[in-house]
Amino acid sequence: MPAPAPRRLDSAAGTVYIYDEPGPACRDAADQIVACIHRAVAARGRANLGLATGGTPIPVYRRLVDRHRAGECSFAPVHTFNLDEFYPMSPCDPQSYRAYMHQRLFAPVDLPANQAHVLDGTVPEAAVAEHCAQFDRWIAEAGGLDLQLLGIGRNGHIGFNEPSELSVAEALALPTRRVPLHPMTTADAARDFGSTESVPLTALTVGVAPILAARTILVLAFGARKAEAVAGSLRGPITAACPGSLLQTVADRVVWLLDEPAAAGL
Numbered sequence: 001m002p003a004p005a006p007r008r009l010d011s012a013a014g015t016v017y018i019y020d021e022p023g024p025a026c027r028d029a030a031d032q033i034v035a036c037i038h039r040a041v042a043a044r045g046r047a048n049l050g051l052a053t054g055g056t057p058i059p060v061y062r063r064l065v066d067r068h069r070a071g072e073c074s075f076a077p078v079h080t081f082n083l084d085e086f087y088p089m090s091p092c093d094p095q096s097y098r099a100y101m102h103q104r105l106f107a108p109v110d111l112p113a114n115q116a117h118v119l120d121g122t123v124p125e126a127a128v129a130e131h132c133a134q135f136d137r138w139i140a141e142a143g144g145l146d147l148q149l150l151g152i153g154r155n156g157h158i159g160f161n162e163p164s165e166l167s168v169a170e171a172l173a174l175p176t177r178r179v180p181l182h183p184m185t186t187a188d189a190a191r192d193f194g195s196t197e198s199v200p201l202t203a204l205t206v207g208v209a210p211i212l213a214a215r216t217i218l219v220l221a222f223g224a225r226k227a228e229a230v231a232g233s234l235r236g237p238i239t240a241a242c243p244g245s246l247l248q249t250v251a252d253r254v255v256w257l258l259d260e261p262a263a264a265g266l
């Protein structure tokens with residue numbers, strides 16, 4: 001039986017679809033990614049995807065792999081740029097986002113290894129700024145992101161762009177860089193790392209500016225624990241204190257896929 005159609009909310013902050021369950025939302029997200037790949041490849045011979053990690057998009061990657069195995073989507077012309085990585089972090093560490101992506105998408109599909117970009121948590125401290133600037137240049141030289149897949153932190157972070165006291169103009173201009181992790185982010189990551197002390201103190205994150213420059217932004221949020229961040233992002237003022245609210249500045253390019261508990265504050 002097909003899943004019931006999601007409820008659509010048209011808001012000045014973006015287009016919002018509310019699903020009964022996360023499963024169909026993730027399926028739709030994956031299908032939109034496949035459609036985007038096909039459109040971009042038809043138009044320009046390649047597709048550039050910004051990808052997210054965390055628990056939320058895992059079923060999206062499962063569905064992308066299924067569609068690849070069904071012969072419905074080749075990743076040969078796809079170039080991927082991941083949102084973030086802990087720092088310091090070895091790509092061999094199972095907690096690294098490189099390992100996450102390798103396991104869930106890169107290895108199971110036909111994505112050429114030299115087209116899968118993840119910020120490198122092993123670069124020496126003195127080279128971090130240049131590495132991050134290089135990452136932004138790679139995205140720009142690739143022609144910009146056709147689609148950015150996003151999750152959201154409980155504190156409203158996007159990538160690892162954490163809440164701050166910056167002005168909106170300063171926050172919108174943030175490039176890819178090294179950032180300290182917010183205590184709430186560290187607490188959430190502690191579940192995967194086994195303890196708070198094992199979570200790296202900093203991370204590398206694609207900046208707000210390159211995220212918002214994507215031609216389409218798909219934001220996924222599920223569960224009651226995300227309700228406050230979702231409400232702050234969609235209903236609250238545009239402020240660096242809730243980085244998700246910065247998405248309102250490009251509302252015509254943003255689609256939110258939520259379940260009912262995550263949408264409870266709308």
Ligand code: GLP
Nearest residue numbers: 053054055056151152153159160
């Ligand atoms: C993590 C990641 C984000 C992710 C968010 C939500 O810390 N840096 O990119 O979107 O937090 O994670 P989850 O999907 O596990 O709730």
